[in-house]
Amino acid sequence: MSNLAPTHEDRLYWPVQRQRNRSLYGLFVVVAAFVALYAYLFPGLLSVAGISKFAQSWLPLALVSMAQAILMLTGGISLAIGATVSLGAVIAATTMMGPLGVPGGIAAVAFSGLGIGALCGVIAIRLRLPAIIVTLAASFIIAGLALLILPRPGGAIPGWFSDLLAGNTPAALILLILAALLWKLYLATPLGLSLYAAGENPVGAYRAGVPVDTARIAAYALSGLLSTLAGLFIAAQTGSGDPVIGNAFTLNSIAAAVLGGVGFLGGRGTMRGAIAGSLLLSVMINVMFFLGFPPVAQYVAQGLIIIGAVALPEITRRFRRAR
Amino acid sequence: MSKSSVKAAVSALCLGLFTCMGFVSEADAAAKCIKGDRKAPYTLGWANIYSVPTWMKQTEGTIAAEVEELKKQGLVDKLVITDAQGDANVQIQQIQSMIDADVDAILLIAGSSTAPARVIADACAKGIAIINFDSLVDTDQVTAKINTDSNEWGDTAAKWLINELGGKGKILVLNGPAGISVSDDRRKGANAALAANPGIEILAETNTAYNVAPAQEAVTSLLFAHPEIDGILSLGGALSAGAILAMDKQGRPMVPITGENARQFLELWKDKSLKSWATMQPNWLGGFAAYTAVQALEGKDVPAFVKVPLPVIDNSNIDGYLARAKDFPADGYIFSPYDEKLFGELLAAK
Numbered sequence: 001m002s003n004l005a006p007t008h009e010d011r012l013y014w015p016v017q018r019q020r021n022r023s024l025y026g027l028f029v030v031v032a033a034f035v036a037l038y039a040y041l042f043p044g045l046l047s048v049a050g051i052s053k054f055a056q057s058w059l060p061l062a063l064v065s066m067a068q069a070i071l072m073l074t075g076g077i078s079l080a081i082g083a084t085v086s087l088g089a090v091i092a093a094t095t096m097m098g099p100l101g102v103p104g105g106i107a108a109v110a111f112s113g114l115g116i117g118a119l120c121g122v123i124a125i126r127l128r129l130p131a132i133i134v135t136l137a138a139s140f141i142i143a144g145l146a147l148l149i150l151p152r153p154g155g156a157i158p159g160w161f162s163d164l165l166a167g168n169t170p171a172a173l174i175l176l177i178l179a180a181l182l183w184k185l186y187l188a189t190p191l192g193l194s195l196y197a198a199g200e201n202p203v204g205a206y207r208a209g210v211p212v213d214t215a216r217i218a219a220y221a222l223s224g225l226l227s228t229l230a231g232l233f234i235a236a237q238t239g240s241g242d243p244v245i246g247n248a249f250t251l252n253s254i255a256a257a258v259l260g261g262v263g264f265l266g267g268r269g270t271m272r273g274a275i276a277g278s279l280l281l282s283v284m285i286n287v288m289f290f291l292g293f294p295p296v297a298q299y300v301a302q303g304l305i306i307i308g309a310v311a312l313p314e315i316t317r318r319f320r321r322a323r
Numbered sequence: 324m325s326k327s328s329v330k331a332a333v334s335a336l337c338l339g340l341f342t343c344m345g346f347v348s349e350a351d352a353a354a355k356c357i358k359g360d361r362k363a364p365y366t367l368g369w370a371n372i373y374s375v376p377t378w379m380k381q382t383e384g385t386i387a388a389e390v391e392e393l394k395k396q397g398l399v400d401k402l403v404i405t406d407a408q409g410d411a412n413v414q415i416q417q418i419q420s421m422i423d424a425d426v427d428a429i430l431l432i433a434g435s436s437t438a439p440a441r442v443i444a445d446a447c448a449k450g451i452a453i454i455n456f457d458s459l460v461d462t463d464q465v466t467a468k469i470n471t472d473s474n475e476w477g478d479t480a481a482k483w484l485i486n487e488l489g490g491k492g493k494i495l496v497l498n499g500p501a502g503i504s505v506s507d508d509r510r511k512g513a514n515a516a517l518a519a520n521p522g523i524e525i526l527a528e529t530n531t532a533y534n535v536a537p538a539q540e541a542v543t544s545l546l547f548a549h550p551e552i553d554g555i556l557s558l559g560g561a562l563s564a565g566a567i568l569a570m571d572k573q574g575r576p577m578v579p580i581t582g583e584n585a586r587q588f589l590e591l592w593k594d595k596s597l598k599s600w601a602t603m604q605p606n607w608l609g610g611f612a613a614y615t616a617v618q619a620l621e622g623k624d625v626p627a628f629v630k631v632p633l634p635v636i637d638n639s640n641i642d643g644y645l646a647r648a649k650d651f652p653a654d655g656y657i658f659s660p661y662d663e664k665l666f667g668e669l670l671a672a673k
Contacts, residue, residue, distance in 0.1 A: 042420075042423050042424070044423055045423075050423070053419050053423075057412070057415065057416040057419060060412060061412075147501055147502055151501075151502070151507070152436070152502060152503075152504055152507045153435050153436045153437040153438070153461075153502070153504060154437060154461075155437075162441065166441070234412065234438075237415070237441065238415070238435070238437060238438040238439070238440065238441055239437070239440055239441045240437035240438065240440065240461075241437070242411065242435045242436075242437055242438050242502070243501075243502040244435075244500075244501075244502040244503070245411050245412065245435060245438060247409075247410070248408070248409065248410035248412070248413070249412075252410075282416070285413060285416055285417065285420075286416065286420050289403075289405060289417060289420040289421075289424070290420065290424065292403065294404060295371070295374045295404055295405065295406035296374075298406060299406075299408075
């Protein structure tokens with residue numbers, strides 16, 4: 001939006017943001033309430049160590065939720081996120097102690113994520129195949145690759161790197177803020193600008209000269225990158241690689257994005273919503289622990305909280321309209 | 324875990340120079356992770372990976388029963404249970420919550436053999452007793468590990484089957500999930516015996532969850548592809564039940580098959596008059612872990628690794644197991660009886 005004339009920007013930017021935020025207020029309130037409840041139940045959260053440890057649990061889910069949201073904004077979806085996370089983790093755990101070292105390992109993880117994402121994107125977009133099928137097939141291939149690289153949990157990450165990312169410092173929180181800022185920056189680039197347009201009204205956007213296909217493929221590449229980076233962080237956090245560690249992230253990333261108001265049809269939703277959704281899913285686990293819920297009750301409570309958080313904006317909207 | 328953060332944790336817990344020295348000299352006598360600053364009654368946390376399978380519910384039953392016993396003795400006042408719903412990342416998060424809540428001991432069935440290593444080291448540094456059982460973690464930062472020997476499981480099963488087939492025949496190998504160390508170790512255990520008997524031809528291998536339905540489905544499709552099968556090396560009890568059901572549905576003749584103490588498998592074994600072999604991953608490893616945690620917290624030295632022997636179930640003693648079948652869930656595991664006396668003996672055995 002910064003490419004437009006400043007006066008336009010002033011007139012358009014904030015109203016658009018306000019409109020996008022409106023449906024999110026309900027979620028923000030719920031998330032804030034849960035974080036407050038967590039801090040009440042566990043006052044240690046408000047220390048540096050407390051917030052650091054919590055951010056470490058949250059970051060991987062936040063990253064994959066962003067990865068999923070990027071795709072959903074363009075009208076796509078990925079069922080390969082979990083497998084890609086596992087792949088990122090095993091690449092990190094098998095390269096970082098070798099001759100490539102930590103920088104080489106990070107590069108290998110990043111390039112594999114970008115490459116796999118872009119490949120999925122090219123297949124789905126250029127061949128006009130349904131994203132859900134392409135990424136489902138890709139998930140089997142990627143999961144197989146991860147198992148080929150590391151048939152069973154193992155590998156290692158240099159201790160100092162683990163301590164740097166997942167020690168008693170808020171590095172995870174800083175990384176998340178950085179990722180959110182980079183997302184803002186990306187939205188200001190031509191490809192980023194095209195993202196919403198390509199998702200909301202691809203035909204209209206195409207006629208208006210927006211590089212729809214390129215924007216969508218770029219979204220797949222970025223989504224792959226975020227997924228493998230989430231895997232890298234998990235490898236650092238756990239000090240090792242596990243070829244099936246990411247499995248649960250596929251569904252959870254979709255849950256977080258939808259919870260955050262990102263629509264399945266493209267063009268609807270915000271990254272802040274998806275991140276808030278992931279925060280709710282993550283903080284919920286700790287709150288239920290400190291409330292002492294038995295496991296069976298946790299399943300029920302989790303479902304109720306998710307339905308409640310999705311329904312709340314709708315209920316408040318109707319309530320407002322009725323008045 | 325860096326040395327500096329261990330030091331920080333230790334110094335935070337030590338109130339003065341004298342208590343620090345006391346800790347250092349005590350550390351040699353007590354079990355790993357134990358600092359002697361925790362007093363009964365203790366809070367135990369069970370960090371489970373997945374509570375839904377019947378095997379896990381039965382295991383939870385043995386933990387709850389042992390905790391009741393320990394409550395009567397005034398040693399435990401609370402049991403906290405978490406369920407990571409199969410997600411190793413969530414399990415780490417829940418172990419972190421247990422540390423935050425300052426439980427006295429963590430009983431752990433790990434969802435990944437590597438992932439929880441760092442968070443466990445954190446817990447160990449805070450003086451929390453960690454008893455890791457069933458699915459183990461590759462770390463020595465635990466008070467004790469309790470398990471049967473998965474390699475031996477696979478080795479004994481393979482030897483029995485090879486012997487049964489006279490060293491020659493076509494077999495299927497049924498494994499647990501790929502990328503899980505228990506299933507990998509059982510399979511690896513079978514390798515030596517299989518390699519020594521070139522007459523044994525492996526037609527196909529499967530990787531499924533340790534459940535009847537997926538195993539039945541996988542074996543069904545393999546039966547279509549392989550008209551002639553002489554034996555099945557099944558490395559899990561529910562897998563064996565699934566295989567027998569699949570063969571029965573297609574009217575295939577029964578072949579020698581290995582397995583575990585799954586009630587369904589043992590009943591099919593008797594029902595179809597099979598010649599089989601099975602062993603047992605006892606559910607009471609859970610109760611035993613709870614007992615061991617309290618022993619360690621009470622200052623007793625416990626071995627770093629407690630190897631629980633694998634029993635043999637064959638045609639000579641299967642009736643003994645089936646006689647108690649009604650006490651166990653239909654899709655559960657018929658485990659051997661246990662008591663604190665047995666636990667004491669297992670801890671004393673070197």
